[in-house]
Amino acid sequence: MRCPPVSYTYFQMVDLTSDRYNLVRGDFPFHSDAGSVLDMTLQGDVNAILAALESKHRRCTYNAMASFLGISLPQLFSALGERRPHASWIVNQNTHKPTKYTKAQEHPHLYDNAQVISSEQELHTFLGQVAGATKSTPLTAYPEAACYGVDGCKGGWLFAKILDGELSFGTVPSIGVLVEKAAEGSRIFIDIPIGLRSKSADARLCDREARQILKPRRNSSVFNAPIRELLSTEDYASANALSKRLINKGISKQSFNIMDKIREVDDLLQGSAKARALLREVHPEVCFWSLAGGIAMEHSKKSEEGFNERLEHIQEYLPNARRAVLGAIDHYPRSNVAKDDILDAVVAAITASYPDRWATLPAAPELDEAGLPMEMVYLN
Known part of the structure; x- marks a missing residue:
């Protein structure tokens, strides 16, 4: 199943407050x-x-x-x-x-x-x-397989969805909700570490290789995933202390700030065969690097130049994406969804759409102790 380039876009607004869509938004x-x-x-x-x-x-x-x-x-x-x-x-x-x-x-x-x-x-x-x-409101499943790109946002997850040439956006409070609703055969590419080291100071190979290909401009956007033992900690001081005790190295604030989401995805993957079948890890800057022919983005994604630079590469694959992206920007408050979150979700969905071009960092991914691949998918 391939999700073709967009021929017409629409904007899907989805309830953020619960696992039931269309309670508040249609x-x-x-x-x-x-x-x-x-x-x-x-x-x-x-x-x-x-x-x-x-x-x-x-x-x-x-x-x-x-x-x-x-x-x-x-x-x-x-x-x-x-x-x-x-x-x-x-x-x-x-x-x-x-x-x-x-x-x-x-x-x-x-x-x-x-x-x-x-x-x-x-x-x-x-x-x-x-x-x-409200027991009378059932959880409505998506009946058709689609390609999803997912990025974390305040209160849950933002997703971009490509189905039958249409691009839409939505939010869910947990990634498990999206996995449950998604049809078998869908692909969910997510910007979150999947596959974690255990009691090892060695960075994941995918993190190291991603930094290498993004040098010198965007390599700082890749930070090491935490070791699995840290997922049980509740605050930065505890996580940092435990990391130093186990591997003689602290944890970055960036890694800790997404620890809850890493834990959420890790727990889901270890308990759900469907999640293992659908979810794969991507890094947006690696995805943009691949869309640009192996050239890292010149500008920061937080700048106006960086936003336009990335949107131009998206439009090479989704010619009508600008309208849907700008609609999402208008709809979602910046306190909930950042502008670059929207582009990150779209580039992940694009990457999910071309299975015949998938490649991974590293080329032969390692498995962690839970059997999860430590990899980042991109288009070759």
């Missing part, structure tokens, strides 16, 4: 008139949140809801529409009452529950709990 075609599409999606989000609050007789402050949706207060007031009982669950943070509502406009059960959601995180948790309790 799928909409992405047109050049992005505003109208996002307005439609925002209205759906607002209505879904209001329904969840009403189902539990729970109030939420204006600031918490606006922050959760990544919009301004005026935008929220506009989306809430006219004063009516269904919209009265959103309240002032000081008075805990809806602003300028009459008694008749308030929901009759508005004050049944004394608890008021007052932060973005509280709302995130609440919606996840409501979703988990």
